[in-house]
Amino acid sequence: MMKETLVIEGITCASCALTVEKAVKKVVGVNEASVNLATEKLQVSFEEAQTNVAEIEKAIQQAGYRVQTSQEVTTFAVQGMTCASCVQTVEKAVSKLAGVQAATVNLATEKMTVTFDHDQVTPQKIIAAVKEAGYDAEVATDKNATAERDAKQAHAQTMWHRFVGSAIFTVPLLYLAMAEMMGLPVPTIVSHTTHPLVFASLQFFLCVPVLILGRSFFLVGFKTLVKGHPNMDSLVALGTSAAFLYSVYGSIEVLLGNHHFAMNLYYESAAVILTLITLGKYFEAVSKGKTSAAIQTLLNLTPKMARVMKGEDILELPVEDVQKDDILVVRPGEKIPVDGIVIEGTSSVDESMLTGESLPVEKTVGDAVIGASLNKQGSFQFRATKVGKETALAQIVQLVEDAQGSKAPIAKLADKVSGVFVPIVIGLALLSGLLWFIFGQESWVFALTITISVLVIACPCALGLATPTAIMVGTGKGAENGILIKSGDALEMAEKLDTVVLDKTGTITEGKPVVTDIVAYHGWSESQVLQYAATAEVYSEHPLGQAIVEEATARQLPKLASENFAAIPGYGLTAMISKQWIYLGNEALMRQQSIAYEQASSVASSLAQAGKTAMYLAIDQQLVGIIAVADTVKEHSKQAIQQLQKRGIEVVMLTGDNQQTASAIAQQVGISRVLSEVLPEDKANEVKKIQQENKRVAMVGDGINDAPALAQADIGMAIGSGTDVAIESADIVLMKSELLDVEKAIHLSQATMKNIRENLFWAFAYNVLGIPVAMGVLHLLGGPLLNPMIAGAAMSFSSVSVVLNALRLKRLRLQ
Secondary structure (H helix, E strand, C coil): CEEEEEEEECCCCHHHHHHHHHHHHCCCCEEEEEEECCCCEEEEEECCCCCCHHHHHHHHHHCCCEEECCEEEEEEEEECCCCHHHHHHHHHHHHCCCCEEEEEEECCCCEEEEEEECCCCCHHHHHHHHHHCCCEEEECCHHHHHHHHHHHHHHHHHHHHHHHHHHHHHHHHHHHHHCHHHCCCCCHHHCCCCCHHHHHHHHHHHHHHHHHHCHHHHHHHHHHHHCCCCCHHHHHHHHHHHHHHHHHHHHHHHHCCCHHHHHCCCHHHHHHHHHHHHHHHHHHHHHHHHHCHHHHHHHHCCCCEEEEEECCEEEEEEHHHCCCCCEEEECCCCECCCEEEEEEECEEEECHHHHCCCCCEEECCCCEECCCCEEEECCEEEEEEECHHHCHHHHHHHHHHHHHCCCCCCHHHHHHHHHHHHHHHHHHHHHHHHHHHHHCCCCHHHHHHHHHHHHHHCCHHHHHHHHHHHHHHHHHHHHHCCEEECCHHHHHHHHCCCEEEEEHHHHHEEEEEEEEEEEECCCCCHHHHHHHHHHHHCCCCCHHHHHHHHHHHHCCCCCCCEEEEEEECCCEEEEEECCEEEEEECHHHHHHCCCCCHHHHHHHHHHHHCCCEEEEEEECCEEEEEEEEEEEECCCHHHHHHHHHHCCCEEEEECCCCHHHHHHHHHHHCCCEEECCCCHHHHHHHHHHHHCCCCCEEEEECCHHHHHHHHHCCEEEEECCCCHHHHHHCCEEECCCCCHHHHHHHHHHHHHHHHHHHHHHHHHHHHHHHHHHHCCHHHHCCCCCCCHHHHHHHHHHHHHHHHHHHHHHHHCCCC
């Protein structure tokens, strides 16, 4: 039997989903078909010998809908990008291809995510478009992910070695050029006054190695300039080339006897600019490596080897070689390699890495175990159910990577500016130099200095890094705390929330009824009342009955002999225990059997007002007790709701329970607005009604029937212990299953967005202030002229400062 998942286009309501299901089920060979309206996906299982996907697609089309089969989303690793202008160039080049729906490049991760129709365009064509734009690309895979990390570390080392090599030549060059002006001693043989030709020649020979070490700036800069997509390297290449070529011209003049040119050389400016920018690139590479530390931390949780049973032997294999249904052995103190089900043995497992629960969880035969969790004590065998990309940890890593590769809407402004930034800067540099030369009554050397300073100080790097670095650190911080934010959009929207809708069952409450109160009458003890009730309920499948049975089991009360069990719909049940007729049920059952219950009615009423279900127990026509069962409120629900309300967020409870029960629970946790008796299919409509009040709404839920509401809300938050459908429909997943994490997610969003705004402010402010200073505005007012070397240093550290500011988020305390 084959199983397939198909994306259906055109379904808009539950009726559409039902139509598709019926059409597919009519196909001969189809065993099962289920449509999820929230995700618009069809899960279908069929016999390969009788039908195929093409036949199923045909049936769907005949029903009036379409299967989305050709859309593909692929991530590419892009090399050679240095600034936000590069990002714009690559995105534009790929977006122009026919069949490409969207192309998003993240400068911080150096990844590009492309959504395209593979019937019209292929990954090879996309890679070719990137190369045509002046960059390199390859499809990002698990196999090259480690190589990418190693390459980034190697890149940082290369930058450091290049900086050290450049500094070895730049320091003596800078001393030689500036020493006499600063009154420092210089050997006579290299003095510009006594030996100007030696002075100029030595500077030339000290500068050339720095140019060679920094040749990538020129190779990339001029390449992109020629292609019409200039970037940051183009600015550096133009500025330093102008300084160097003018200096070569000056050296030739010195050689021809014009010795006054010896003091108008700019070799040291070219060398110092390249050296400082290289140092800035090194710091940037190191800082960017730290932003993705959360991913690396998650990846490091997985053990490298696994003990796999092959017949009677136990083999140690790389975890990548473990197959589904393999039997694995785990010893005390070892990490569990993959997800699976225990088949032999017992142990306690520390799952805090995934759930945040500090106490070890007892595991026995039939229990699920999670890959990367730590086996504390006891050995056991388990059968692998999920391996590779299917494991819980792998899916978390993928979610975090997807989020870190996404863009927040706030980044659009920076993208627009970056797209035209470099050409404008080149124009301003040439214009300012020309204006100073024509109207400033200055030498063309002065005008050249202005031009070089403008070219060098401008920095689109800071603009390009402002948003992605903060998103990377913010989503990474969330992952460390069990909060998985799926995209930049979700991160930005969470900051704007003013209303949180909480599903009651499983979110505010435990989602499982338990016995809360036992009241005994006429000389009976609580234990006797519970024992008789549990014996009667042992054959019942009702959740309330199961709660009574579990409580009796927990108290180690033995089951009595019973017979003649009969359920009475709408009332309760009856049975014979120890030759006595017993009745267990509601007040109506007592009235039906003419049993006096009035002495307990006030107790039952108060229990009902507290949101509990009270059941009367009568034996041989005499009331002997009341047992109350309720879905109890989670430990931290009230605290979590109070924290949200302190942030000015309205909390709404949504439930299918009756008004009395719902109000009782709401009163316990401090919620004033309650939407009760809401049918599962109406939850999304209730969320929509709140949105129509001009509210930004988050929906928090854990069940299949919450999925449409999660999708309808501005932000859907799924409790991690919930269903896969709910998690898939959500924008944020709370892995610890704690309501406290709702407030933490909003706090994290607000802190990250504040950081992004700070980054964008400083990136814009730096250029708004720096470029006019480089153009000589202060000099016009009698102030100093910006030295190109200082401009180079400022440019280098502007991008580093943005990354360092984003890294401050790592210290954010989520409490």
